[in-house]
Amino acid sequence: MVETRDLTFHFGKRPILHNLPLQVPAGSIYGFLGPNGAGKSTTMRLLLGLLQPTAGSVYLFGYELRRNRVALLSRVGALIENPSLYDHLTGFENVEATRRLRGVPAHRTAEVLEIVGLTDAARRPAREYSLGMRQRLGLATALLSDPALLLLDEPTNGLDPNGIIDMRELLRRLRDDHGKTIIVSSHLISEIEKVATHVGVIQQGRMVFQGSLPDLQRLQTGRARLVLETDSADTCRNLLPRLLGAAQIVGQGTLWLPMLTPAQTAEVAAAVVGAGQPLYGLRLEQPSLEETFLHLTETALS
Numbered sequence: 001m002v003e004t005r006d007l008t009f010h011f012g013k014r015p016i017l018h019n020l021p022l023q024v025p026a027g028s029i030y031g032f033l034g035p036n037g038a039g040k041s042t043t044m045r046l047l048l049g050l051l052q053p054t055a056g057s058v059y060l061f062g063y064e065l066r067r068n069r070v071a072l073l074s075r076v077g078a079l080i081e082n083p084s085l086y087d088h089l090t091g092f093e094n095v096e097a098t099r100r101l102r103g104v105p106a107h108r109t110a111e112v113l114e115i116v117g118l119t120d121a122a123r124r125p126a127r128e129y130s131l132g133m134r135q136r137l138g139l140a141t142a143l144l145s146d147p148a149l150l151l152l153d154e155p156t157n158g159l160d161p162n163g164i165i166d167m168r169e170l171l172r173r174l175r176d177d178h179g180k181t182i183i184v185s186s187h188l189i190s191e192i193e194k195v196a197t198h199v200g201v202i203q204q205g206r207m208v209f210q211g212s213l214p215d216l217q218r219l220q221t222g223r224a225r226l227v228l229e230t231d232s233a234d235t236c237r238n239l240l241p242r243l244l245g246a247a248q249i250v251g252q253g254t255l256w257l258p259m260l261t262p263a264q265t266a267e268v269a270a271a272v273v274g275a276g277q278p279l280y281g282l283r284l285e286q287p288s289l290e291e292t293f294l295h296l297t298e299t300a301l302s
């Protein structure tokens with residue numbers, strides 16, 4: 001649905017994006033993740049033709065954006081910053097104003113307000129809307145022409161937990177009930193992991209991970225470790241160089257070992273006790289998705 005080939009962008013002489021290979025399958029919710037300043041907004045602007053690539057190209061629906069700009073962008077809806085609303089107008093009037101400008105059929109206004117869950121609030125002035133409602137109103141406007149693809153840049157930024165949940169539910173419905181493909185950026189994996197089907201992680205303008213959510217979870221499982229608690233991690237490791245030589249000391253009495261088979265785990269337990277050292281605990285620990293994400297972005301930095 002969206003593909004970029006060697007997408008590169010410089011602001012003046014400053015390189016911002018390096019050979020970005022975005023692959024967004026049709027029907028996916030693609031979580032586009034990266035810390036602040038990684039280049040997410042710049043990528044979104046390139047996908048929308050608001051910036052021109054320094055090198056490389058953008059393909060939407062299988063066609064190159066540069067050659068088919070108007071036709072392709074007519075099938076894309078976007079929310080790339082806080083929506084600019086007329087505060088003195090109602091929610092309905094705000095959507096209606098854009099609908100007329102774009103020449104979209106009149107029945108769409110009520111439909112898009114219904115989709116984003118603002119039917120009941122539609123007669124209230126926008127100045128009374130919470131930030132979450134304002135975002136949803138912006139999204140309603142983006143949905144007017146029934147685009148197949150939605151680009152949402154940090155739509156949950158600044159929202160309270162309820163607002164985040166509402167937005168997540170809305171994204172899920174847009175995909176499941178309305179068949180949209182959605183690219184949604186965030187700097188927090190926790191806001192994305194419950195809803196994304198695919199994930200791309202960028203760091204300093206480079207893609208450091210791209211794949212399905214299960215791919216990311218497998219990466220997380222691969223980083224599972226065995227945590228051994230004793231009195232002196234140092235002594236234990238010195239006494240058992242064959243078994244614990246590769247272990248990482250992470251505290252006075254704590255060692256991390258790579259994942260072992262059950263038989264190897266039992267061998268470690270017996271050896272520690274056999275060497276006269278106390279064994280307070282031996283447990284498997286799975287790093288959180290958050291930790292895996294941080295690891296990805298930190299690895300890319302070093």
Ligand SMILES: Nc1ncnc2c1ncn2[C@@H]1O[C@H](COP(=O)(O)OP(=O)(O)OP(=O)(O)O)[C@@H](O)[C@H]1O
Pocket residue numbers: 011016034035036037038039040041042043187
């Ligand atoms: N108009 C501009 N002129 C020069 N540099 C810019 C401009 N806009 C953004 N940048 C730089 O480009 C880099 C990427 O910015 P971008 O806004 O794409 O990141 P981001 O991942 O969206 O982060 P954030 O979540 O903070 O918006 C940053 O280093 C930023 O300073």
